[in-house]
Amino acid sequence: MTGFGDTLHAEWTKFRTVPGWVLxxxxxxxxIVAFGLLPGIGGSCGTSACPTLIGPDGTEVRDSFTFVHQPLAGDGSITVRVAALKSAVPWAKAGLIVKDGTTRGSTYAAVMVTGDHGVRLQYDYTHDIGGPAVGAPRWLRLTRAGNTVTAAESADGIRWxxxxxxxxxxxxxxxxxxxxxxxxxxxxEIRQGLAAGTDSGPSRxxxxxxxxxxxGGWRGAAWRSDPVGDAAAGAADGGSGLERDGDAWRVTGAGDxxxxxxGGAGVGVTVTQTLTGTFVGLILVVVVATMFVTAEYRRGLIRTTFAADPGRVRVLAAKATVLxxxxxxxxxxAAAVVVFAGxxxxxxxxxYVHPAALPTELxxxxxxxALLAVAAVMALGVGALLRRGVTAVTTAIVVIVLPYLLAVAVLSGAAASWLLRVSPAAAFALQQxxxxxxxVDNSYRPADGYFPLxxxxxxxxxxxxxxxxxxxxxxxxxxRDA
Amino acid sequence: MISVSGLRKRFGSTVALDGMTFSVRPGQVTGFVGPNGAGKSTTMRVVVGLDAPDAGEALVGGRPYRSLRHPMRHLGSLLDAAALQPSRTARNHLLWIAHSQGLGGGRVDEVLDQVGLGAVGRRRAGGFSLGMRQRLGIAAALLGDPPALMLDEPFNGMDPEGIIWIRGLLRELASQGRAVLVSSHLMGELQDTADHVVIAGRGRIIADANVAELLATVAGGRVTVRSAEPGAAAVLAGAGGSITPGGTGAFTVGGLAAEEVVAVLNRHGVPFSEVAGHRATLEDAYLELTRDAVEYRAATPGPVAS
Structure with missing residues (x-):
């Protein structure tokens, strides 16, 4: 494109010389900054009341369960039959675990029967490997050899x-x-009329x-039953702990x-929620971007523009570049101020704000x-297509901003997810x-900062x-004629 | 130089341009005249590539306008003085145009001074009167120091002082060797300004003539005679004049120059109180030339779009 520099220069001059657009x-x-920095929500976590618990790989973790344990020196194995699991939730867990002490957040590996997700091997909090999709009764075995922990399962205790x-x-x-x-x-998820929310509560x-x-290297020590983490609270009302009945061990626990x-099942918010003002910024950006071209049509100035530069696509490209x-x-x-100060x-x-890794924050x-910039280019395109300011601004906002508001505040489930997959608002996923x-069962809703893409x-x-x-x-x- | 040949353009069922053909020569002010809807503005929009003609072509310096890299350095145009972003200052309005032509702010200040807006350049253009907007539009046309200029109705909204100024400017631009095309729906505005006129009607050219020649043909020597002597008209008719009766004791003689009328009357001893020769105006010429077109239009439904 010859002369794109001049076109770009002209469009930049146009933009910066209309005070309304700059403002x-x-x-x-x-x-964006105001929504991020004005404390719109309060919480009960002081900086010390909701301490962060960090897993072996630096991830924020939860570590609460009832632990019936004794030390194992060196290599060895443990085998048990989970005769029954009485639970109310799909991710209730009962099984065997090897762990670095009873310190919360320490390294571990566990094989378990779950409420509704079959047999699983999980370790170090974020790793989850599925076994057969069966529940209790089931035989489980955990074997330690050096740093390797191997899980096995059996229907009858014979064929593993x-x-x-x-x-x-x-x-x-x-x-x-x-x-x-x-x-x-x-x-x-609960719905009342148009409002959607989540209901959650503890289970046992x-x-x-x-x-x-x-x-293997068992020392023959006595079994100890300890509530780890939040389970201590449950233990106080007698709801968690250990009961032995002959050969049978009945263990009750809560947590994860x-x-x-x-989100709904978790604690606090993420950095995403500090950026809720983005939709306000987006509305303004869409209005300015649309008017950057429709104002010229309204005043007839577009003819001066195209007389000064007959390369109309070049003019549109320069406008898009400037915007x-x-x-x-x-x-x-704005986003940097909010993310790092908000x-x-x-x-x-x-x-409580979940920390995110620096690359995630960047x-x-x-x-x-990028969301604002690409949306601005789209709004410009809508403006150039429709030419009339009110029509174009309305269309651009309905197409770009409304799907986000619907998905976050009104719709739920599949409808919200669909909107955030196909509409321009899908780009909000960049803020996750x-x-x-x-x-982990949770309300992974857009309102909680989770997006489908x-x-x-x-x-x-x-x-x-x-x-x-x-x-x-x-x-x-x-x-068309200008 | 601007040349337009065989332009045709329809808007729906309306014929806007119907074989418009003319050229604008350097060193002259060419008036582009015609009633509203004659196709003047459409022709100008085609010249600067805003409207695409159905047939024909328009060239600026021998090239299509849209092929020019910095077109306003080749042809400066004023199409619509009201086309301004109201909140932008006059200077900034010119500045973005200057930037689009690879020019800087210095040139902007020059043209602002040239059109007499130097003192108000930092004011919002939205507050300008139509006359000031015309000056701003002319400044934009002058920015690129172009060899050709095309101004659509620049006299609109101008006060008498502004009209005198524009006439002087147009003369000056032509004397610098530029080709200047000025449209108007009022022929009188071009009196003493245009060297050449192109008269448009119903989307095509009715007349394309040098102003001096045009005046000569139309003038033809019409003379008003006022005389109490009833035989005066007969005497002049006998000498070859065509008589048109006027008011009391007055009539108009065609076909004889004023000096001839006086000589004939004196020779026959006819007393008279007044013999006045008319200087033909462009308005007369225009009315004469467009009479047929106007009558034709009046008899035909279907107006012509602008």
């Missing part, structure tokens, strides 16, 4: 099948090994074990050994900027801070829409 973009940034094995590099020579039971919160499970046998999540660059820059600054405000207000900041774990895919959806709008605008603008 509009600055207001977009202010909206390996589940898988785990490498635990941090496991000390003497580990605590034994039975465990735990049961996470139940989660249910009781596992009945028998045929307990030990091999799993990654910590935000994209301006909104990206403004979005970058969580301090929330924490000061007693809200992706969220750059992603928010937390990982979604299949082994990965960030890059969400951006691709928005970019597709923007490319479509821009291409249609370019084609039509080239063909």
């Amino acid at each position: 509009g973009v600055l207001a977009a940034a202010a909206g 099948t390996g589940v898988d094995h785990a490498q635990l590099p941090g496991l000390p020579a003497t580990a605590e090994v034994g039975l465990f039971v735990t049961s996470p919160e139940f989660v249910a 499970a009781t596992g009945t074990f028998d045929h307990l046998t030990l091999e 050994i799993a990654p910590s999540v935000a 994209g660059a301006v909104t990206f820059g403004v979005g970058l600054v 969580r301090r405000v929330l924490r000061a207000g007693g809200v 992706r969220i900041v750059a992603g928010t900027a 801070a937390a990982r979604q774990y299949p082994q 990965p960030g890059w895919a969400g951006l691709a959806v928005l970019t597709g829409w923007a490319a479509l709008a821009f291409a249609a605008a370019a084609l039509l603008t080239s063909r």
Whole structure:
């Protein structure tokens, strides 16, 4: 494109010389920052009351269960039959565990029967490997050899099948090994009219074990029953602990050994929630971007523009470049302020904010900027297509911003998920801070900061829409009389 | 130089351009005249590539406008003085146009001074009167120092001082060797300004003539005679004049120059109180030339779009 530099220069001059547009973009940034920094929600977590629990790989974890254990020095194995698991939730767990002491957050590997997810090997909180999809009664065996822990399961205690094995590099020579039971919160989505929310609460499970046998470096110490973590609270009302009845062991527990999540079943919020002001910024950006072209049609100025530069696609491309660059820059600054300062405000207000790794935070900041920039280009395309300001602004907001608001505040489940897959609002996925774990039941709703698409895919959806709008605008603008 | 040949354009069922053909020569002010709806503005939009003609072509310096890299350095145009972003200052309005042509702010200040807006350049263009907007539009047309200019109705909204200024400017631009095309729906506005006129009606050219020649043909020597002597008209008719009766004791003689009328009357001893020769105006010429077109239009339904 010859002369693109001059066209770009002209469009930049146009943009910066209309005070309303400059103020509009600055207001977009202010909206994002204001929502992020004004403490809209309070919480009961002081900085010390909700301490962070970090797993071996640095992930935030939960570690609460009832642990019936004794030390195992060196290698050895433990075998048991889970005769029954009485539980109310699909992810109730009863089985065998080898762990670095009773310290919360320490390295572990466990084989278990679950309420509704079959036999599983889990280790170090984030790892989850499925075995046969059967429940109790089931025979389980855990074998330690060096840093390798191997899990096996059997229907009859005779024919054994390996589940898988785990490498635990941090496991000390003497580990605590034994039975465990735990049961996470139940989660249910509730709807009242148009409002959607979640209901959740604690649950409790009781596992009945028998045929307990030990091999290897056991010292013959007595079995101890300890509530680990939150299970201590349950123990106080007699709901958790150990009852022995001859050969049978009845263990009751509550909590979870799993990654910590935000949302209905979890604790606190993620960085994503600090950026709820993005939709306000997006509305303003969409309005300014649309008017950047419709104002010229309204005033007849578009004829001066095309007389000064007959390359109409080049003009549109220059407008898109200016809008994209301006909104990206403004979005970058606003999102960075919110992400790095907003969580301090929330924490000061007693809200627990899950920390995110620096690369994740950078992706969220750059992603928010990209969301605004690509949406601005799309709005420009809509403006050039429709030419009339009110029509174009309304259309752009309905197409770009409304799906997000519907998905977050009104719709739930499949409808919200569908909207965030196919609509331009899919790019909000760039703001997701937390990982979604299949082994943790939670309300993974957009309102909780969970999106159905990965960030890059969400951006691709928005970019597709923007490319479509821009291409249609370019084609039509080239063909019709100005 | 601007040349337009065989332009045809329809808007729906309306014929806007119907074989429009003319050219604008350097060193001259060419008036582009015609009633509203004659196709003047459409022709100008086609010249700068805003509208695509159904047939024919328009060239600026021998090239299609849309192929020019910095077109406003080749042809400066004012199409619609009201086309402004109201909240942008006059100077900034010119600045973005300058940037689009690879020019800088210095040139903007030059043209602002040239059109007399130097003092108000930092004011919002939305507050400008139509006359000031016309000056701003002319400044934009002058930005690229182009060899050709095309101004659509630049006299609209101008006060008398502004009209005098524009006439002077147009003369000056032509004297610098530029090709200048100025449209107007009022022929009188071009009096003493245009060297050449192109008269449009119903989407095509009715007349394309040098102003001096045009005036000569139309003028033809009409003379008003006022005389109490009843035989005066007969005497002049006998000398070859065509008589048109006027008011009391007055009539108009065609076909004889004023000096001839006086000589004939004197020779026959006819007393008279007044012999006045008319200087033909462009308005007269225009009315004469468009009479047929106007009558034709009046008899035919279907107006012509602008």
